[in-house]
Amino acid sequence: MSDTTNGETPFKLSVPDTDLELLHKKLELVRFPDELDSAGWDYGVPLADIKRLTEHWKTKFDWRKAEAGINKLPMFTRDIKVEDFGTLNVHYVHQKSDTKGAIPLLFVHGWPGDFLEVRKILPLLTAGGAEHPSFHVVAPSLPGFGFSEAPRKPGFKGAQYAELLNKLMLSLGYDEYVYQGGDWGNILGAHVVKHHGHKHVKAWHTNMPVGTIPTITQFPLVFIHSLFMLPFDRASKDRIAVSRRFMDFGRGYSTQQSTRPQTLGYSLADSPVGLLAWIYEKLVGWTDKYPWTEDEVLEWISIYWFSRSGPAASLRIYYEMSNGGAQSIATHAGWTSVPLGVSYFPAEIAPIPKYWSHTIGKLVFESSHDAGGHFAAFEVPDKLAGDLRKMYGKGGPAHGVVPGKSGYDA
Numbered sequence: 001m002s003d004t005t006n007g008e009t010p011f012k013l014s015v016p017d018t019d020l021e022l023l024h025k026k027l028e029l030v031r032f033p034d035e036l037d038s039a040g041w042d043y044g045v046p047l048a049d050i051k052r053l054t055e056h057w058k059t060k061f062d063w064r065k066a067e068a069g070i071n072k073l074p075m076f077t078r079d080i081k082v083e084d085f086g087t088l089n090v091h092y093v094h095q096k097s098d099t100k101g102a103i104p105l106l107f108v109h110g111w112p113g114d115f116l117e118v119r120k121i122l123p124l125l126t127a128g129g130a131e132h133p134s135f136h137v138v139a140p141s142l143p144g145f146g147f148s149e150a151p152r153k154p155g156f157k158g159a160q161y162a163e164l165l166n167k168l169m170l171s172l173g174y175d176e177y178v179y180q181g182g183d184w185g186n187i188l189g190a191h192v193v194k195h196h197g198h199k200h201v202k203a204w205h206t207n208m209p210v211g212t213i214p215t216i217t218q219f220p221l222v223f224i225h226s227l228f229m230l231p232f233d234r235a236s237k238d239r240i241a242v243s244r245r246f247m248d249f250g251r252g253y254s255t256q257q258s259t260r261p262q263t264l265g266y267s268l269a270d271s272p273v274g275l276l277a278w279i280y281e282k283l284v285g286w287t288d289k290y291p292w293t294e295d296e297v298l299e300w301i302s303i304y305w306f307s308r309s310g311p312a313a314s315l316r317i318y319y320e321m322s323n324g325g326a327q328s329i330a331t332h333a334g335w336t337s338v339p340l341g342v343s344y345f346p347a348e349i350a351p352i353p354k355y356w357s358h359t360i361g362k363l364v365f366e367s368s369h370d371a372g373g374h375f376a377a378f379e380v381p382d383k384l385a386g387d388l389r390k391m392y393g394k395g396g397p398a399h400g401v402v403p404g405k406s407g408y409d410a
Helices: 017-028 047-059 063-070 122-126 158-171 184-196 220-232 234-249 252-259 261-270 272-285 294-305 311-321 354-359 381-392
Strands: 075-082 086-095 103-108 135-140 177-181 201-206 336-344 361-368
Touching: 017 047, 017 272, 047 272, 047 294, 063 294, 075 158, 086 122, 086 158, 103 158, 103 184, 122 135, 122 381, 135 158, 158 184, 177 184, 184 201, 184 336, 201 361, 201 381, 220 234, 220 354, 234 354, 252 261, 252 311, 261 272, 261 311, 272 294, 294 311, 336 354, 336 381, 354 361, 361 381
Parallel strands: 103 135, 103 177, 177 201, 201 336, 336 361
Antiparallel strands: 075 086, 086 135
8 A cells, every 4th residue: 555645645546465375364264154944135135145255255255357447547645634633644546637627627526436436427527518517526545444554543423524625626626526435435424515505516416315304493384395295296205105114224334333333343344254244235235226246346346355444444434423313314514605506316225205305405406317326426326427417517407516617628
């Protein structure tokens, strides 16, 4: 890995041979659990799936080939000082557009995602032309994820993530920029906008809107709309039902990671097969029937296995952002008047009624799709890129929000 410096350092991924050898030793020594007859997915990931993927990891998956592909991305590291937390060395992808006046865009991943979520959408966003806007894209690894350094003491919360992400953009010369994120990228985006909106963040977009239940005192118009229209709004009732089902049957992982991340961390750090099963369940369950290949899955898992601070570090964001499980991880940062765009994908894990998106911020753009799930930038990059182009393009509601940056060839 790259040495830590005070300036920008080009980053080249190079996992030591000893780490690869240890991985293969652990894969050889795996002990699988038993399984009930005809259990399917009801009890978790089927044994046959994990056996198949483990065998592929041992005998066919070529990490060095995957590594070479990852290294084609323009990657860097940079030290970012965060108040009361010292300096963290942050890893990020930074791809500039050739278009004069391209719009700076901060793209933030979630869990169990990583910086590679930007890879498919990157050429679409940076492409120039007269028909759509273009973007300079910055896609960091969040602290404790991928190849960014993890915080070394408790209490790294929304304000600290916002400070780090904003300082990263400022350090690259982007005093004014726009933001995109799903999952934690959405939740942290609300904090970035709260602390640095208007002055630095000129607009933002999410593919996973997390709103609040409207009340008569906070959002009277949305409340009244819900009161009178929700009983007759089949689509909104269906979205609430999906969310309730997720809350009842799909968020056990979140409870564990929010309350005892260290305990779980021992298993994920020591067992590659345990890590595979823990994340693979989400890759399958949270996408819209995406046809995962074995190599795609194992590259994704390997980023966690070979991550700078180990896979356990990525869990702690749940503990910090929920105060150890005392509050929802999605506790809202507060409504802001920074222009907001939302994309709705049909297989999102916890959808809200669309008009509840008004409780997040100043909603100026909405788009609904017939395909795609939680990892929209990976599953349907053309659809997400298309929404960003519409939002910031000529005639779009956020066109020209970054002064002097239209995103078009001059």
